[in-house]
Amino acid sequence: MTEAPDPAAGEAADAGVAAEPQPELLHGMPITRDLGQLVLHVPRDDVRRVVTALRADGYWQCVDVCGVDYLDHGARALPPTVTPERFEVVISLLNHTERTRARLRVQVPESDPRSPSIVAIHPGAEGPERETADLMGISFDDHPDPTRILMPDDWVGHPLRKDYDVGRIPVQFKAAPGAR
């Protein structure tokens, strides 16, 4: 783990250049520790590599995968090297030995809402990833069972997206045979 360089020390060493505090890195990924929680900002292509590396570090269990739609809140705080996208996939990992947690935030663009599945590394991510795909409309590459989980199979749309309105919509029931 690389320590964050002290901004003051950087200024002293390189007085000419404006000292921009460099983001702390872990497995090559910028991290933040807001509210005491370790968050890694990982590009899509590196998700599997970073999750595998973290697993070797002791983050054995994937406790949760969920998605966030930042449609109405694009200007959230992110490290300078991370480009905000509409969707985020959030993966929560748990280290039993050191009793710590880590969270991965993966930016997923609106034009191509896909993210790599981590089911091959953490089989427990299967259900949560299906839920994210179902409710948020982010599909997971190489997921063994890419079906709807909470909504009916023939449901149109993804309810947790911000452009999916809360309100009255016709209830979709499957055609049931009549009593007579």
Place this chain on the structure above:
Amino acid sequence: MSVSDIERLDAAVARLAADDSVLRLSETEAERRSGYQADTERMIMNMGPQHPSTHGVLRLVLELEGELIVRSKPVIGYLHTGMEKTGEVLTYVQGPTNVTRMDYASPLFNELVFSLATETLLGIEVPERAQWIRMLMCEVNRLSSHLLFMATNGMDLGAVSMMLYGWREREELLRFFEKVTGLRMNHNYIRPGGVAADLPDGWRDDLRSILDALPDRLDEFDTLMSGQPIWQDRLQGVGVITAEEAIALGATGPILRSTGFAWDLRRDQPYLRYDEVDFDVIVGTHGDSFDRYAIRLGEIHESMRILRQILDRMPTGDYRIQDKKVTPPPRARIDESMEALIHHFKIFTEGFKVPEGEVYVAVESPRGELGCYLVSDGGPKPYRMHIRGPSFVNLQTLPHLMRNSLIADTVAIVSSVDPIMGEVDR
């Protein structure tokens, strides 16, 4: 399990993948293919969602070879009411009323995890007494939830009298809840900033009489069930899982602990004042349905141990934070102070604003790790609220627990996982 056991974890992941115990069919496909399959000489059968022993509306699609279950898949969503979406249109003040309806057998834990997440974002810590009241209520709730498990687990396996005994004990606890919170279920008692009301007069006597009566009743349960050869035959060696498999599948709570892996967030990542009370983390050895039953019985005893310490150590003081921006003013102040009236109006119409940020907070519910992922955009309503329901994740162990077991064991295994469908479907 030690750190060097990453190889064993890898082996478990490979085994789970090779096992092919999950019947990966969509609902529609499962419907189309139900019945006898000539090509594989197997039968695809549907169990639930309206089945008395599926604890609500759980549907299982089973692939059978004779009497043996080869592959299976839990089909869920029958109770999906979009509570995460609802959470985005309710203020933080209204939030607990929503989340409390998720795991309806342990509502206070849902309120707790939501409140803790909100308080972490706000950067406030609730007063000492509020922390202890929350702990008290959660442990009583753990008792009532585990007693409900005892009742349903007994009934599922044919010990029908257990159903009545479990319900009878739980009734006493619900009466205690009603006295403290005003409601038997869905309390909306734990709120961001503290709890809704102070403990009522006489709560110590009520709690003491519960704690005095329960040990004898638990001994009766023990005689009625643990020692019985039929009970043992139905549960021992049924639905076995190893620690590595449980971790790989994301299982927490009694399922993980039944494998001998001691992990309890109350001890390992203490919240509230759990680091100040003495209790043991109960673990099993075999990872079977019997251990999962025995662990819950043991946890009832441990919760009672915590409750006795809380009785002795309950501090005095405020039951909610004295921060006017978060806590509504007392009723009497509204009549005499314009400022109090404005605060009251603001909190109950607009709600309080929570600083921008995102946070994941987890507590140990009776079913495992109950987590809340909260994103705030600086407004009075959560931008995104996600609840990590332990039942939802634990259900993934079902196909692996049921592989190569008899149809008759299905009920025993589902019962031992103890899913609450309200939380699974949210």
